[in-house]
Structure formats: structure tokens, C-alpha cells
Amino acid sequence: MTDTTTGPAAGGPPAEGPGADGADRPRRPRLSAAARESLAGWLFVAPVVVILGLFLLLPILMALWVSLTDWNGQGSPFKPGVPFVGLDNYARLFTEDDLARQDFMTSMRNNIYYVLIVVPAQTVLALGLAVIVNSRLLKGRTFFRAAFFFPSVTSSVAISVVFLFIFANSGAVTGLLALFGIRGPQWFADSRGTLHLLLGALGLVDPNAPPAALTDGGPFGLSWWEWLSGPSVAMTTIIMLVVWTTSGTFMLMFLAALQDIPVTLEEASRLDGAGRWQTFRHVTLPMLKPTLFLVLTLGMIATWQVFDQVYVMSQGDPAKTTLTPAYLSYKTAFRNFEYGPGTAISFVLFVIIVVLALVQRWVLRDRDAAPRPRRRAGKVRA
Amino acid sequence: MTASPGAAGRAAEERPRRKHKTGGTAGARTLASTFAGYFVLVFFALVFLYPFVIQIANSLKTEPDAAAHPLSPVPGPLTFAAYERVFLGTDLPLWLGNSVLVTIVLTVGRIFLDSLAGYALARLRFRGRAALFSAIVAVMAVPGVVLFIPKFLVLNQLGLYDSYTALILPVIADAAGVFIMKQFFESIPVSVEEAARIDGAGVFRTFWSVVLPMARPALITLTIISFQSAWNEFPHTLVAVQSPELFTLPRGLADLVSGSLGKGTQYPLKLGGAVLATIPVAVLFVIFQRYFVRGANEGAEKG
Numbered sequence: 001m002t003d004t005t006t007g008p009a010a011g012g013p014p015a016e017g018p019g020a021d022g023a024d025r026p027r028r029p030r031l032s033a034a035a036r037e038s039l040a041g042w043l044f045v046a047p048v049v050v051i052l053g054l055f056l057l058l059p060i061l062m063a064l065w066v067s068l069t070d071w072n073g074q075g076s077p078f079k080p081g082v083p084f085v086g087l088d089n090y091a092r093l094f095t096e097d098d099l100a101r102q103d104f105m106t107s108m109r110n111n112i113y114y115v116l117i118v119v120p121a122q123t124v125l126a127l128g129l130a131v132i133v134n135s136r137l138l139k140g141r142t143f144f145r146a147a148f149f150f151p152s153v154t155s156s157v158a159i160s161v162v163f164l165f166i167f168a169n170s171g172a173v174t175g176l177l178a179l180f181g182i183r184g185p186q187w188f189a190d191s192r193g194t195l196h197l198l199l200g201a202l203g204l205v206d207p208n209a210p211p212a213a214l215t216d217g218g219p220f221g222l223s224w225w226e227w228l229s230g231p232s233v234a235m236t237t238i239i240m241l242v243v244w245t246t247s248g249t250f251m252l253m254f255l256a257a258l259q260d261i262p263v264t265l266e267e268a269s270r271l272d273g274a275g276r277w278q279t280f281r282h283v284t285l286p287m288l289k290p291t292l293f294l295v296l297t298l299g300m301i302a303t304w305q306v307f308d309q310v311y312v313m314s315q316g317d318p319a320k321t322t323l324t325p326a327y328l329s330y331k332t333a334f335r336n337f338e339y340g341p342g343t344a345i346s347f348v349l350f351v352i353i354v355v356l357a358l359v360q361r362w363v364l365r366d367r368d369a370a371p372r373p374r375r376r377a378g379k380v381r382a
Numbered sequence: 383m384t385a386s387p388g389a390a391g392r393a394a395e396e397r398p399r400r401k402h403k404t405g406g407t408a409g410a411r412t413l414a415s416t417f418a419g420y421f422v423l424v425f426f427a428l429v430f431l432y433p434f435v436i437q438i439a440n441s442l443k444t445e446p447d448a449a450a451h452p453l454s455p456v457p458g459p460l461t462f463a464a465y466e467r468v469f470l471g472t473d474l475p476l477w478l479g480n481s482v483l484v485t486i487v488l489t490v491g492r493i494f495l496d497s498l499a500g501y502a503l504a505r506l507r508f509r510g511r512a513a514l515f516s517a518i519v520a521v522m523a524v525p526g527v528v529l530f531i532p533k534f535l536v537l538n539q540l541g542l543y544d545s546y547t548a549l550i551l552p553v554i555a556d557a558a559g560v561f562i563m564k565q566f567f568e569s570i571p572v573s574v575e576e577a578a579r580i581d582g583a584g585v586f587r588t589f590w591s592v593v594l595p596m597a598r599p600a601l602i603t604l605t606i607i608s609f610q611s612a613w614n615e616f617p618h619t620l621v622a623v624q625s626p627e628l629f630t631l632p633r634g635l636a637d638l639v640s641g642s643l644g645k646g647t648q649y650p651l652k653l654g655g656a657v658l659a660t661i662p663v664a665v666l667f668v669i670f671q672r673y674f675v676r677g678a679n680e681g682a683e684k685g
Contacts, residue, residue: 034507036585037506037507037508037585038506038507038508038509039508040502040506040508040584040585040586041502041506041507041508041511042502042508044498044499044501044502044506044589045498045499045502045503045514047495047498047499047555048495048496048498048499048518048555048557048560049499049514051495051551051552051554051555052518052521052555052557054536054552055533055536055551055552055553056521056524056529057521058536059529059532059533059535059536060524060529060532062532062535062536062539063531063532063535066531066535076539077535128422129426132419132422132423133423135419137412137415137416137419138416138419138420138423140423142671143427144423144426144427145675146667146671147426147427147430147431148426148427148430149674149675149678150430150431150434150664150667151430151433152678153610153663153667153674154614154660154663154664155613155614155616155631155632155656155659155660155663156614156616156632157614157616157632157633157635157636157639157656157659158437158632158635158655158656158657158659158660159433159656159660160639161635161639161652161653161655161656162433162434162436162437162653162656163433164639164652165436165437165440165448165452165649165652165653166433166436166452168452168649170449170450170452171452172436172452172453175452175453176453244429244430244433248430249678252675252678252679253678253679256679276415301525304525305525305526305527307527307617308616308617311616311620311636311640312636312639312640315640326527326528329527329528329530329531330530330531330620333530333531333534334531334534334620334621339531339535342531343531343532346527346528346530346531346532347528349525349527349528350524350525350528353525353528354523357523
């Protein structure tokens with residue numbers, strides 16, 4: 001298709017560079033072997049480069065422009081009539097006391113609580129499952145590994161539908177809780193913050209009449225009381241769903257790392273009289289550190305992007321307590337046709353995620369810099 | 383297949399088992415911890431798999447039965463009414479067809495384009511190769527959700543919005559796939575290609591008939607993860623198409639659920655749709671489990 005030079009004399013040893021193209025070659029006198037290889041290289045990567053450039057790089061540049069305008073979706077955003085507003089769309093998210101900022105800050109609050117719960121929960125669950133699945137005394141490990149991993153590969157939309165049903169008012173979870181005599185909440189309709197509920201249950205604060213000190217003021221247009229809500233009950237269903245779907249993938253990463261730890265090392269520690277927990281804490285865990293960090297950062301990067309589940313399960317409701325920046329930017333642009341503000345939100349999100357990714361690369365740089373004769377050799381080094 | 387995919391594929395294979403110290407208390411403790419281990423495993427296996435049982439069982443129930451006994455794995459009266467309504471009363475057959483078409487084109491396209499680019503980056507010497515590779519690694523870090531509006535802008539500008547092209551073209555090359563193929567090609571000994579070149583094969587011929595057939599394990603892995611991600615793809619369809627005739631299954635299902643197409647709860651119907659969206663990947667998973675595992679760990683590798 002691209003470069004099918006198959007003439008018998010055309011090849012020649014490729015490693016010899018431009019000088020190899022002797023004068024005695026009968027055909028194709030114009031291109032040296034190196035030049036042909038270079039041409040082939042560019043032709044091979046061309047489709048990928050064009051597509052990534054056209055649908056990744058160009059869009060980002062276009063969006064950067066749109067975020068500086070008040071384009072309403074009519075016609076082209078590059079026509080002269082489109083109002084240019086500079087950094088107003090960004091400023092409104094942080095400084096102006098209006099609904100746009102309130103929505104954005106609410107979505108940030110929701111997502112912060114979401115990250116704070118999902119990331120540790122999925123990491124601990126994944127690590128725990130990996131350790132047990134890796135135990136040499138148990139049979140059926142392949143089955144259990146598959147069972148835990150399976151939710152990760154299924155469609156996020158389909159699985160959200162299933163969780164909608166499971167957490168419906170007459171659904172499975174409510175029924176299950178009823179077996180234990182607990183009256184479950186109306187999951188998706190419940191906008192009460194769990195931290196508020198907890199403070200109320202401890203008798204510290206009355207959630208129905210919070211102290212004026214907390215409600216009177218607070219940063220970025222939300223009162224302290226609103227910042228301290230915790231994830232709403234509705235959000236906890238999405239949290240459970242996500243922990244349930246992603247733990248399997250991270251379990252596999254831990255499992256691969258665990259298998260690279262020499263068995264003898266752990267056994268030596270046990271023979272030295274260390275208990276199971278001490279061995280895990282002082283021998284196994286330190287060797288898992290790079291994987292642990294990888295899982296934590298991948299988790300943080302992914303949790304800032306939560307979208308599918310919100311779209312299918314709650315659309316940001318109830319009372320905006322499942323609104324996230326990703327969903328808010330979509331909604332602002334495609335439902336309210338405010339493309340400028342919507343794009344500005346997605347760039348703020350972009351910055352958050354890029355910073356997390358850079359931190360990850362920076363901390364993992366040793367691992368990448370070292371030559372890797374074997375997978376994850378860095379970890380075995382100890 | 384030496385370096386990269388090996389370790390992950392072996393993930394569950396047994397390590398040589400050593401006998402633990404036997405003797406009274408130690409033996410009892412081992413027994414107790416084995417029991418505890420199984421208890422935890424079985425408990426979590428139920429937590430992870432029972433929702434799928436609920437999904438299938440309730441799609442085969444009547445609506446009142448599903449509402450009254452959502453936990454029961456056995457339908458009161460077994461009925462295929464929900465599936466009948468799915469196929470006859472909604473656009474779902476159309477979405478299913480679109481999903482199949484888009485998934486096949488995307489999978490084939492990605493395999494071809496990613497392995498071409500991966501090979502060039504691994505083996506061919508050309509100016510700018512290192513810079514290009516860094517660019518591709520950087521591109522992998524660009525989060526998908528921030529590209530919603532930008533992608534829409536480009537599709538709109540190019541006049542592609544709301545077409546099959548919009549569903550397919552922007553996602554037909556993926557940086558992660560290029561990365562996986564590059565890693566793999568680097569693990570193949572150069573001598574094989576050199577022999578082919580000395581025999582006079584051109585670059586493309588060497589790639590196509592000598593190197594690619596050797597890349598079977600990596601190609602299967604790439605096929606699996608491409609199929610899976612193409613079949614499950616949802617957000618991209620939101621910004622690429624708006625006509626129900628162009629919906630893929632996840633997009634149609636999302637609309638069905640969020641209420642713009644369906645009325646009332648109709649859980650058996652929705653769950654039936656969800657079952658159909660789950661089945662192809664589930665079947666593939668059962669057959670090619672180790673390649674899924676490999677794919678997940680390649681993902682970890684690229685970080």
C-alpha cells in the first residue's frame with residue numbers, strides 16, 4: 001500500500017546509511033536506502049499523526065480560542081462577529097458572585113469528596129483482593145481474579161443502568177437492608193450530605209439548623225457549611241459503583257507486582273519470626289511502593305474525569321449534589337449553549353489533570369529512566 | 383514474545399508451593415487463615431458478580447415481579463416480553479447494528495494504523511522519530527473528558543457532525559495502541575527483518591509478511607482492548623452524533639434510561655438493553671481472559 005519496493009536489487013543492507021547506495025545499483029538511483037527508510041517511516045506514522053493532530057491537537061487549540069469568546073454555537077466560532085471576552089469566562093468561575101461560579105464550585109466540592117473517597121477505597125480494596133488472590137494456599141485463583149476483574153471490562157452505561165435498578169427505591173439494596181431491619185434511604189433522590197448526617201448523628205451540629213458561623217460566609221461563594229457537606233447520599237451510589245468497577249483493574253496491577261516479589265524474601269522474613277502483618281507491612285508493602293503510587297495517581301486522574309455514570313444515573317441531580325466539572329462543562333456547552341464558559345470549565349479540569357499527570361511522571365521518573373531488561377525490574381531491586 | 387507481555391499473562395500461574403511448617407498451632411492457624419481467605423474471596427465474588435445475575439434475571443421478569451422481588455435470581459413467571467419490546471418497540475436493533483459496524487471498523491482500523499505507526503517508531507530510522515514518540519506519549523496524558531467540546535468544534539467545522547464518519551474517524555487511531563505495538567516490535571530480534579531485507583523485501587513487505595505475523599500475541603491483545611473500548615465507547619458518541627439513527631448501543635441505552643425515549647420505570651426493558659450491551663464483551667472476556675489481563679497491565683506499564 002505505502003511502500004512496496006520489492007525489486008531484488010532494491011533492498012541492500014539497511015544499516016549502512018547513505019553511503020551504501022553505490023553507483024552500480026541498476027534501479028531506483030534517486031533514493032538511498034536510508035532515505036527510503038525515512039520516507040517509509042513517515043508514511044507509516046502519517047495516518048496516526050494526521051488523525052491525532054486533527055482530532056486532538058487542533059481541537060485543543062480551537063477550544064482555547066472558544067473559551068475566550070461568547071460563541072453561542074451558531075455558525076463558525078472564527079467569524080468576525082463572535083464576541084471576544086478575554087479571560088472573562090475563567091474569571092467568572094472564580095471571582096464573580098453569580099450562579100456560574102456557584103455551580104462550578106459546587107461541582108468542584110462534589111468531585112473533591114468523590115476523589116477523597118473513591119481513590120483510597122479502590123486502592124485498599126484492590127490491594128486487599130490482590131494479596132488474597134496471590135495467596136499460594138488458595139485454589140481457584142484464576143476464577144476469582146476473573147470475577148473481580150470482569151466489572152472493569154463491561155460497558156459503563158450498561159452497568160450504570162444495573163446500579164440504577166439495584167439502588168431504586170424498591171430495589172435490591174433497599175430490600176437487602178430491610179432484611180437486617182434497616183430502612184434504606186431513597187438513594188437517588190437524597191441530596192443530604194453524608195458529613196452533615198454524620199455530624200448530626202454525633203450530636204455536634206443540628207443539620208436542620210446549622211450554626212450561623214458556618215452558614216454566614218465561606219470561600220468562593222459557597223458557605224463553610226456547604227463546603228463541609230461531604231458527598232450526598234445520591235453521590236455515594238456513584239462512588240460505590242465506581243469503586244466496584246475499577247478495583248479489578250488495579251487489583252491486576254498489584255497482582256503483577258506481587259508476583260515479581262521473590263517468594264524467598266517473604267519466607268525469609270517469616271522464618272525470622274516476623275508475623276504475617278509485619279511481613280506485609282515491612283517486606284511486601286515497601287516493594288509495592290511504585291505500583292501503589294501508580295494506582296493512586298491513575299485513580300486521581302480518572303476520578304477527576306467522572307462523567308458516564310453521572311450522565312446516566314443522575315444528570316447532576318438531586319440539588320446539584322452529583323454535578324462534577326466534567327458533566328458541568330458538557331451541560332453548560334451542549335444544554336445551555338454557552339460554549340465559552342463550558343470550554344473554560346474543561347480547561348480548568350485539564351490543568352488539574354495535567355498537573356496530576358506531571359506529578360506522576362516526575363515521581364515515577366526513576367523507573368522510566370532505568371533500562372528495563374525485565375518488566376518492573378525496578379521493584380525487584382529493593 | 384519475550385519481554386513485555388509475559389509477566390502479566392503469567393499473573394495467576396502457580397509459583398512453586400512450599401510446605402509451611404507443620405505442627406499443632408501453626409497448622410491450625412494456616413487452616414483458619416485459609417478458611418478466612420476463601421470466605422473473603424467468595425464474599426467479594428458475590429459482590430462483584432451478583433449484580434450481573436440481577437441484571438439478567440430481572441430482564442426476564444415481568445415489571446411487577448421485578449419491582450417486588452429485585453433480589454431474586456429466579457424470575458417469578460419467566461417472560462421474554464422485555465426482549466420482545468426491546469426488539470420490536472424501540473430503535474435498539476438499529477443501535478445494535480450501528481454498534482457492530484462501528485466496532486468492527488474501529489477495531490480493524492486501529493490494528494492496522496497502530497501497528498504501522500508502532501513499527502515505524504520501533505524500527506525505522508527517520509528524522510523526528512524521537513520527538514514524535516514523545517508527542518504520542520504526551521497525547522496519551524490528555525484526558526478524554528476535556529476533549530468533548532473541542533472534538534465537537536472540529537467535527538462541526540469540518541461538516542462531519544452527525545455522521546458515521548464522526549463516530550469513527552476521530553477515534554480510529556489511538557496513542558495507547560501505538561505504544562503497545564511499539565513496545566512489542568522492539569522485543570522482536572532485528573535479525574529476522576535484516577534477513578528479509580537482504581533477500582530484497584521492501585519496508586512495507588518486510589513489515590506485512592515478516593514482522594506482523596510474528597506479532598500475533600500483541601495483535602490479539604490490541605484487538606481485544608480495541609474491541610472492548612469501541613463497543614463500550616459512550617462520551618464520544620455524545621459529541622459526534624445527535625440523530626437516533628446514528629446512535630450506538632450505549633448511547634441509545636443512555637437515552638432510553640435518562641428518559642427522553644422511555645416512559646416510567648420499565649426496568650426489565652432497560653436491563654434487557656443493558657444485557658445486550660454487556661454480552662459481546664462478556665463472551666470475549668470468557669474466551670480471551672488472559673489477553674484482557676495483558677491489556678490491563680500494558681495500560682499500567684504505559685503509566
